[in-house]
Amino acid sequence: MELSCLFGAKYMPAKKNSAKVLRCPTCGMLVRPKDEDFPFCSDRCRKIDLGKWAMGVYKISSPVLDPEVLEDLGEFGGGDKKSSGNE
Numbered sequence: 001m002e003l004s005c006l007f008g009a010k011y012m013p014a015k016k017n018s019a020k021v022l023r024c025p026t027c028g029m030l031v032r033p034k035d036e037d038f039p040f041c042s043d044r045c046r047k048i049d050l051g052k053w054a055m056g057v058y059k060i061s062s063p064v065l066d067p068e069v070l071e072d073l074g075e076f077g078g079g080d081k082k083s084s085g086n087e
Contacts, residue, residue, distance in 0.1 A: 022038075022039065024039065024040050024041035024042075024045050025039060025040070025045075025049060026040060026041075026045035026046075026048050026049050027041060027045055029041040029045075
C-alpha cells in the first residue's frame with residue numbers, strides 16, 4: 001500500500017517550479033528575462049535580427065485587412081496605382 005493512500009495527498013512532496021529555458025532567437029544562447037537585451041543575448045544579436053527584418057527575411061503572413069492601411073499602402077505602390085502623369 002502506498003504511503004500517499006495512508007496519509008493523504010498533503011504529505012506528497014511538492015513539485016519543483018521549473019524555470020522556463022529561453023534562448024536567443026539569433027544564436028540560441030541561454031537568456032534570462034532580466035537581461036538588458038532580452039529576448040536576445042546581446043546587442044549584436046539584436047542588430048542581426050533587425051537586419052533580417054530590414055532585408056525582408058522575416059515576413060508577417062497574415063493579410064492586411066484594415067481598409068485605411070490598404071489605402072496607405074496603395075500610395076506607396078503596393079496597391080492600386082493612381083495615374084500621376086509623371087510616368
